[in-house]
Amino acid sequence: MAWNFAAGPARLPDMVLERAAAELFQRGADGACAIERPFTGPGFRAVLDHARQQLSTLLDLPGNYQILFLAGGAMQQFSLLPMNLCAPGQPAAYANAGYWSARAMAEAGKQAAIVEFVPPATGVWEVPANCAYCHITPNETVDGRAYSAVPDTGPVPLAADCTSSFLTAPLAVEKFGFIYASAQKNIGPAGLTVAIIRDDLLERCPADLPAPLSYRRQAEGNSCVNTPPMFAIQMAAMVFDWITEQGGLAAMAAAGQRKAALVYGAIDRSDGFYQAPVAVASRSPVNIRFHLVAPEQTEAFITEAAIAGLHHLRGHAHFGGLRASLYNAMPEDGALALASFMTDFARRYG
Amino acid sequence: MAWNFAAGPARLPDMVLERAAAELFQRGADGACAIERPFTGPGFRAVLDHARQQLSTLLDLPGNYQILFLAGGAMQQFSLLPMNLCAPGQPAAYANAGYWSARAMAEAGKQAAIVEFVPPATGVWEVPANCAYCHITPNETVDGRAYSAVPDTGPVPLAADCTSSFLTAPLAVEKFGFIYASAQKNIGPAGLTVAIIRDDLLERCPADLPAPLSYRRQAEGNSCVNTPPMFAIQMAAMVFDWITEQGGLAAMAAAGQRKAALVYGAIDRSDGFYQAPVAVASRSPVNIRFHLVAPEQTEAFITEAAIAGLHHLRGHAHFGGLRASLYNAMPEDGALALASFMTDFARRYG
Numbered sequence: 001m002a003w004n005f006a007a008g009p010a011r012l013p014d015m016v017l018e019r020a021a022a023e024l025f026q027r028g029a030d031g032a033c034a035i036e037r038p039f040t041g042p043g044f045r046a047v048l049d050h051a052r053q054q055l056s057t058l059l060d061l062p063g064n065y066q067i068l069f070l071a072g073g074a075m076q077q078f079s080l081l082p083m084n085l086c087a088p089g090q091p092a093a094y095a096n097a098g099y100w101s102a103r104a105m106a107e108a109g110k111q112a113a114i115v116e117f118v119p120p121a122t123g124v125w126e127v128p129a130n131c132a133y134c135h136i137t138p139n140e141t142v143d144g145r146a147y148s149a150v151p152d153t154g155p156v157p158l159a160a161d162c163t164s165s166f167l168t169a170p171l172a173v174e175k176f177g178f179i180y181a182s183a184q185k186n187i188g189p190a191g192l193t194v195a196i197i198r199d200d201l202l203e204r205c206p207a208d209l210p211a212p213l214s215y216r217r218q219a220e221g222n223s224c225v226n227t228p229p230m231f232a233i234q235m236a237a238m239v240f241d242w243i244t245e246q247g248g249l250a251a252m253a254a255a256g257q258r259k260a261a262l263v264y265g266a267i268d269r270s271d272g273f274y275q276a277p278v279a280v281a282s283r284s285p286v287n288i289r290f291h292l293v294a295p296e297q298t299e300a301f302i303t304e305a306a307i308a309g310l311h312h313l314r315g316h317a318h319f320g321g322l323r324a325s326l327y328n329a330m331p332e333d334g335a336l337a338l339a340s341f342m343t344d345f346a347r348r349y350g
Numbered sequence: 351m352a353w354n355f356a357a358g359p360a361r362l363p364d365m366v367l368e369r370a371a372a373e374l375f376q377r378g379a380d381g382a383c384a385i386e387r388p389f390t391g392p393g394f395r396a397v398l399d400h401a402r403q404q405l406s407t408l409l410d411l412p413g414n415y416q417i418l419f420l421a422g423g424a425m426q427q428f429s430l431l432p433m434n435l436c437a438p439g440q441p442a443a444y445a446n447a448g449y450w451s452a453r454a455m456a457e458a459g460k461q462a463a464i465v466e467f468v469p470p471a472t473g474v475w476e477v478p479a480n481c482a483y484c485h486i487t488p489n490e491t492v493d494g495r496a497y498s499a500v501p502d503t504g505p506v507p508l509a510a511d512c513t514s515s516f517l518t519a520p521l522a523v524e525k526f527g528f529i530y531a532s533a534q535k536n537i538g539p540a541g542l543t544v545a546i547i548r549d550d551l552l553e554r555c556p557a558d559l560p561a562p563l564s565y566r567r568q569a570e571g572n573s574c575v576n577t578p579p580m581f582a583i584q585m586a587a588m589v590f591d592w593i594t595e596q597g598g599l600a601a602m603a604a605a606g607q608r609k610a611a612l613v614y615g616a617i618d619r620s621d622g623f624y625q626a627p628v629a630v631a632s633r634s635p636v637n638i639r640f641h642l643v644a645p646e647q648t649e650a651f652i653t654e655a656a657i658a659g660l661h662h663l664r665g666h667a668h669f670g671g672l673r674a675s676l677y678n679a680m681p682e683d684g685a686l687a688l689a690s691f692m693t694d695f696a697r698r699y700g
Contacts, residue, residue: 002381006388009580017383021375025367030661031352033367035539038356038662071541072421072562075576079560110558184577189385191421191541191579208460210429212422226425227534229541230359231581311380312388 003334006312007141007287007325008164008185016188016238016329024234034234039227047234048223054240055194058167058249062174066202068195068215069223069233074163074182077193078107081159081178084205084215086112086132093117093131093156097147098140099318104161108135119151127156132204133177134158139165141185142316144289144323145282150175157201166194167243168286168328169253177201183232185286186327188239192232243328252328259326259335260285266339266346273346277319291321297349298322308341353684355674356662357491357637358514358535363679366538366588374584385581389574397584398573404590405544408517408599412524416552418545418565419573419583424513424532427543428457431509431528434555434565436462436482443467443481443506447497448490449668454511458485469501477506482554483527484508489515491535492666494639494673495632500525507551516544517593518636518678519603527551533582535636536677538589542582593678602678609676609685610635616692623696627671641671647699648672658691 004011024034037043052067061067070077082092091113094105105114115128127134134153139146141164150172151158157177166181173179178201183192197215205216212218212225243252264283267274267290276283276290292298301322305313315321326335354361374384387393402417411417420427432442441463444455455464465478477484484503489496491514500522501508507527516531523529528551533542547565555566562568562575593602614633617624617640626633626640642648651672655663665671676685 002377002379004377004380004382004386006382006386009386009389009577011382011386017375017377021371025371027352027354027367029352030354030656031659032354032356032361032661036354036356036359036361039359039540071423071426072579073576076421076560076562079563107560110560182577189581190389190577191582210426210457210460212426213429226423227359227532227540229422229579229582231539232541232579306380309381311382312391 001333001337002309002311003330003337004311005324005326005330005334005338007316007323008182008327009190010185010325010327011329012188012235013239013242013329015242016235019238020235024231035231039224039230044230047237048228051233051237051240054237054244058240058243059171059173059196061196064199065173066197066199066219068197068218069228069236070193070195070218071191071212071229072193073184073190074161074180074193075103075107077161077180077195078104079111080213080215081135081180082108082112082132083209083213085159085178085201087204089113090132091115091128091130093127093134095119095134095136098137098145099142099316100140100161100163101135101137104135104137125151125153127153129155131156135160137161139284139286141287141325142318143278144276144284144287145278146284148281157198164284164286164325164327167249167252168256170249183236185325186239188235189232191229192236194236255332256285256326256328259330259332260288262332262335262339263288263324263326263342266342270342270346271350273350274342286326288324288326289315289319289321290323291315294349295321300349301345304345305341308337310338310341351683351687352659352661353680353687354661355676355680355684355688357666357673357675358532358677359540360535360675360677361679362538362585363589363592365592366585366679369588370585374581384584389577389580394580397587398578401583401587401590404587404594408590408593409521409523409546411546414549415523416547416549416569418547418568419578419586420543420545420568421541421562421579422543423534423540424511424530424543425453425457427511427530427545428454429461430563430565431485431530432458432462432482433559433563435509435528435551437554439463440482441465441478441480443477443484445469445484445486448487448495449492449666450490450511450513451485451487454485454487475501475503477503479505481506485510487511489634489636491637491675492668493628494626494634494637495628496634498631507548514634514636514677517599517602518606520599533586535675536589536679538585539582541579542586544586605682606635606676606678609680609682610638612682612685612689613638613674613676613692616689620692620696621700623700624692636676638674638676639665639669639671640673641665644699645671650699651695654695655691658687660688660691
């Protein structure tokens with residue numbers, strides 16, 4: 001058995017790969033398969049409606065929010081968010097808490113004035129009231145760090161890059177103004193971003209934005225202002241079906257906690273052989289960052305792990321070390337195999 | 351046998367669908383399939399390099415051009431083109447010759463001043479020299495009209511939305527400054543746009559553009575500024591392989607002419623039962639627009655065609671009537687089946 005711990009593009013559910021291979025390329029009575037049909041026709045519209053309905057149900061989506069299926073990755077939203085939501089001259093607040101929140105802030109800085117917000121240890125975030133929104137990255141994929149709770153930013157809408165944590169646990173959508181997530185971790189294949197926006201924020205979108213990049217136009221146009229990334233949306237619908245069949249987001253969160261406990265447990269019981277640089281209260285349940293106390297053993301770890309069927313464990317270049325990503329599609333057996341290998345490796349090299 | 355004449359998303363080659371279903375979802379020794387692996391790893395980089403090399407060979411690409419694989423559809427380029435290539439205050443020229451060139455012009459008008467250029471009947475196009483570029487749509491998908499030759503715009507770079515004609519015939523790339531094409535007609539599944547840019551134009555791209563939307567950043571970053579639409583690129587590589595195996599662009603053009611001759615022949619030999627609204631010299635070889643002289647028979651035509659296995663023939667809502675799209679992946683048997691049905695229908699209803 002081989003396990004893929006890549007941070008994204010990442011493992012997709014077995015059932016989704018099987019369904020995609022079996023369903024998306026079979027031509028029907030009209031001589032067309034699912035990716036060969038007009039996006040304006042009833043076949044694709046049914047898929048799109050199903051995807052939206054399944055996701056709404058999973059998230060228990062309040063009625064005053066719209067789901068958008070947008071082309072491209074989350075990085076594009078770093079710019080589109082201020083382009084859509086900031087009035088001319090209006091600043092936006094960014095909580096800089098890691099690699100990706102810093103990159104989001106840097107890109108947004110090309111479009112709007114940035115207020116770098118330093119979160120308080122506790123209590124309401126007193127974000128300057130003139131800010132268009134306050135941006136956070138609830139789970140930092142590279143740093144392996146997660147917020148333990150959704151902050152309260154008062155009257156300033158909270159905007160969040162939820163890429164690596166999306167659908168791994170129930171989400172209190174009503175606490176956010178705008179949520180976005182690249183597909184390639186928990187939603188489907190790369191090339192799609194899911195966004196969720198509160199209705200009142202759609203009013204802000206300037207009329208002169210490029211049509212496919214306008215949240216308002218995409219909301220009005222059912223995410224079909226132009227030909228959408230149909231294949232990715234069709235696979236996303238299958239992923240939403242799979243999560244539903246597994247028991248929904250509470251079941252994802254419970255399984256995620258069990259998987260994370262296995263790997264963090266192997267770290268914490270290693271007598272310092274493995275080091276987790278993130279404080280326990282901030283540990284990400286999906287991106288587990290660690291390193292060897294003897295860094296010269298890192299290559300041996302990666303090599304032997306691969307022989308044991310454990311792949312894509314090298315840490316992001318920004319920090320080095322090791323990282324294991326445990327998204328929804330990683331079975332507990334995968335986390336168990338990694339934890340067992342880690343314990344054995346520590347015994348042999350420690 | 352059922353044939354899909356949709357204008358796009360459109361029929362893909364049988365061999366490509368078979369390869370995609372067989373190859374893209376099979377996990378390898380690393381526990382990952384092609385859409386589950388890091389886009390920075392050797393597996394995807396090899397696919398990307400292969401796609402670029404195959405396309406370069408097909409186009410006989412001059413050395414001073416770069417190929418970009420960009421997320422999203424061609425409509426996004428309507429805005430990104432002026433954002434990347436116009437200096438502040440610099441106008442761009444647009445030849446408005448149909449539905450999609452008008453839409454390209456309207457979107458671009460949000461980003462730059464537009465000079466609407468009326469092409470001369472013959473000779474060099476005297477485009478105002480201060481224009482950043484002159485934009486054309488060589489094949490108008492909705493109108494069914496094509497330029498018979500590439501215009502000479504002198505020192506003003508020629509920019510072209512080649513979406514519906516890309517790879518259907520050899521292309522004199524050296525006559526263009528910028529070429530772009532959505533994937534979903536002749537390249538692969540929706541969600542990808544291929545762009546080709548002359549090196550000197552990359553210098554123009556403003557430094558403060560959103561990173562994934564900057565042609566210069568994408569050229570420097572090997573189309574991997576962020577996670578690209580990997581699945582669509584992998585299928586595009588398969589389409590490029592298929593075209594190569596079929597004999598390249600000259601073979602595509604020859605087959606295209608034979609297919610178009612079959613359907614236009616059925617129109618022209620119908621004694622006026624079918625009407626083609628486009629002058630013979632401007633007829634598109636890939637999007638054949640026609641209507642019945644008795645429009646009340648249109649629904650009967652569509653219904654009976656479907657019974658005969660001929661699908662997605664309804665014309666674009668802008669013009670109504672009928673349209674048959676014959677892209678590369680449509681076999682000659684499909685065009686022959688349509689032509690035979692048309693002749694038979696005319697005999698029965700004429």
